[in-house]
Amino acid sequence: MKKKILAMILVLGMLTALLAGCGGSRETPEMRAEANAITIGIAQDLDSLDPHVAVAAGTKEVMFNVFEGLVKPTSDGNLDPAVASDYSVEDGGLTYVFTLRQGVKFHNGKTVEMQDVLYSVRRCAGLLPEGGDALIPALSVIADVQGEGDKLTITLSEPNLEFLAYMTLAILPADYDQQDTAPVGTGPFKFVSRKAQDSVVLERFEDYWGTPAKLDKVTFKIIEEDSGLVRGLQSGALDLVSHMTSTQISQLNKDAFHVEEGSMNLVQALYLNNSAPPFDNVLVRQALCYAIDKREIINMAFDGYGIPLGTSMFPSFGKYYDDSLTDYYPHDVAKAKDLLAQAGYPDGFEMTITVPSNYQPHVDTAQVIVEQLKEAGITATIVPVEWDSWLSDVYGKSEFQSTITGLTSDNMTARKLLERFNTQAGNNFTKYDSAEYDALFARAISAADDAEQTAIYRQMERQLTENAANVYIQDMADLVVVRNGVDGLIFYPLYVLDVSTLYWDK
């Protein structure tokens, strides 16, 4: 009897401890709204907090709020002055002169001085006195960096129209050596704390030079498991999660959330190996373009979210993007069969589609494509491979017939997206081989003025479409689930999440 009572007391004690434990960490959206704070779910931990060293896109997405460069990307794809208040280009594009903005403060309270800017640029360009490689390889084009008064002068060894896009590099204090644990920048949010594999906390920086952030505190909660993000939203632990799939979203309570649709800024396509039969024949490639209905793919596998594309460029690239190419090949099975007959395949043929199996959206797309090709008499087989072997065999050695993937650009230059189809490019994994295209590319990169360069880039896009280099599908949608009450989300043409514009709509 005594033992039983003791056992019961122990069990009760355990239960209370358990419940107390649960209750303690329970933070409701209402409490956060009251505190003017939000919690955002992210799918992976940060790699390095030092912005010049970090490589993961997921890290840059978060730390975009903490750091700024001389210029800063805007949501419409332009570059606005930030730590510099003004800049000018001289000597036919060989010299850039930046005027530093007065009174910009670091998060540690110090004012940004010329020596900080010199340190930051030189560190990235590999020009520090202690030597070292350029942290950003493209900046090895810098020949010299000098500062005088509030004027920073950067001299290039050759003109480069796209140089300014790289001046978004973070400006850091010169005499500070704890960037990787307690980073200090000039952005609208300051870093407060980080728990590995758990969370990153940011707070509003009161002395920010520009438009201050609306929220007081933002917590990025790291949840590496897909269903954990859904559960976190449902239970009230999270207020916002990016990059969700429509299936995940369909599991959420519709009254508590709304979905904002941006785009991933990538070109999802059925990429073809242009050097091997049957896809070395332009008629076969065109037949594929007619046989595949990209709008049906978007409806079937993506619940209608996604922007159909017709070439290797997406809408957020503004002036470079040519929308008229999207429907260059309307869905037309009869035409596809006709072209196949002309190409010598009246009864169709067999092909394989290699897909990285860890990307469910691409696997889903492949399944729809297999069905569509069946109608045109083409028998396609899906070959799922692991990401590593996809990188080494498909992307590295072009050992494939066709593959589905999404290609991105990590800065706002059209060159990044179009260079890979030139025969000289090391990453021309589709083996696209066109002398005309190569000539256009050579002209584009050495073009002297922007309008001319843009025109040539657009011509290159058209060339890709007309020759049916690949079967272009879509710019996949970036679905962001936002708790009702949170507002102000804006999308960028880059992989970043700007939390400075978010607010609770009370």
Added chain:
Amino acid sequence: MKKRRINGYLLCGLIITGVLLLAALVGTFYTPFDPNAMNGAEKFQAPSFVHLFGTDNFGRDIFSRVVKGSGTTLAIALATVAIGAVVGTLVGAVTGYFGGVADDALMRLNDALTAFPSILLALLVISIVGPGNKYNVVLALGIVFIPSFARVTRTAFAGLRDVNYITSARLMGAKNGRILLVHMLPNTVRVLLPAITIGFNNAVLAEASMSFLGIGVTPPDASLGYLLSEAQDKLSRAPWYALCTGAVIALLVFGVGLIGEGLQKMDREVA
């Protein structure tokens, strides 16, 4: 010899397995819907009279997919067991009957193979022969299944080696091959049959787990395991998908398990 009576276990098992086999067989040439045909207007439909098991995220009829998938799974399981049983029996016969160095060598190899968890071993084979192909799955699982059959039959053959009628046969000048095939093999059926039913069930489950892990059958071909892995991330949106697929796997394993049980029971009654 007493008249063999079919017992309840065997009867139930035969009925369940028979119905599933028939469905899978019919499924090879007829299903209510094309198992891969997509229909954007009928995504995520709950089970109804039109779609017995409901539809998935592409509007595909899950019943048709399960029927087709059972066919794939059954074929893989049968082929696997066939490889395992034939090669295993061969190894068992040779080692059990002749003994000696071959016995030691093969049985130690056998031990080594059994020391690995079977899925790990299958993974190893798959990583060598390449994933995504049902023949490779059969090969991988077949190899994994050889040791258990070899062990069981070896014991049976070793036990029969010095029995009187075998010794007589040998004295009458019967060749070793004839002794093994004609005189001994029929007498190992008693242990072989239950081993086959158990092996078959293990093969069904092994195929299901491999496809579930993404190293087995690949889309758009569907096996039951692959269907389960598809159903996984739609669990709260379309619970019928996982439930129906899982139920068919469970039923199949249950049915064949009953047959095995029934056979053993019958064996005991006769003996």
